[in-house]
């Protein structure tokens with residue numbers, strides 16, 4: 507196996523494959539992005555991870571006011587997965603702008619702010635406050651948030667509610683808008699199309715899958731909220747199917763998210779048609795997971811004589 511580091515400088519200049527990708531208006535040095543909620547505000551990882559080597563990073567979901575999140579226990583390991591009910595704990599958009607972003611802006615890295623709200627107005631307000639902030643490249647809108655005023659169903663489970671949230675955010679900002687879809691729906695395609703029609707520049711697919719776990723000794727749920735979101739390798743085939751369906755339903759770029767722990771996982775998403783991928787739970791297993799996957803992707807391209815990662819996108823062959 508030839509590794510990039512083992513090649514002479516001249517060879518590597520000649521044959522170094524191109525990992526750059528474009529996601530609508532965003533230009534990334536490579537397709538590997540750290541996923542929201544699994545990489546803090548980026549800064550927590552900066553002494554271990556060279557943030558400049560990431561294609562991008564998405565910060566923990568931000569709301570108008572700070573939120574303490576749900577009571578403990580709010581994490582439970584499952585077979586090949588992780589259940590969480592963090593409850594969107596975060597410092598709030600003002601503290602992010604004042605205390606986190608100025609430091610993040612020192613890194614040459616595509617920083618995306620993940621945002622949510624309990625009403626379409628709150629989504630708009632958060633988007634307005636972040637619009638044009640120095641060091642920020644775009645917004646990722648998490649529509650997996652309960653619509654508190656209207657009975658608590660998530661915005662992202664209904665095409666009309668998704669459209670309303672995305673249209674509001676679109677009006678509130680000139681920045682690139684990525685909409686992160688919920689997998690907890692019977693058909694993701696009408697929701698993906700609603701987000702596209704309302705002005706999304708790209709879609710992230712997907713957030714966590716609803717699940718639960720029980721301690722059979724105490725017969726209590728393992729999470730304080732009983733149910734939570736499942737992530738990690740357990741969900742990869744499920745999220746991959748959703749990405750493939752979404753890619754075939756819309757004309758905007760799709761970012762694949764769910765269970766990726768290796769370059770092979772990432773390549774499956776790219777072959778299914780994803781422009782880029784996000785790494786979540788794998789960051790908890792190894793803080794260098796993203797960087798390792800960037801290196802492994804480069805090695806794969808070299809070994810397969812592929813000059814540009816985009817050549818692989820959407821090349822799924824028929825069975």
Ligand SMILES: Cc1cc2nc3c(=O)[nH]c(=O)nc-3n(C[C@H](O)[C@H](O)[C@H](O)COP(=O)(O)O)c2cc1C
Pocket residue numbers: 541542543544566567568588590592594620648686712713714736737738739741763764765766784785786787788
């Ligand atoms: C502890 C934890 C916190 C998360 N917080 C957020 C969040 O604030 N906003 C969001 O859109 N997604 C959040 N997610 C979802 C991840 O960004 C990602 O979509 C999901 O975990 C699937 O990817 P993975 O299997 O690689 O972890 C969170 C996931 C975990 C595990």
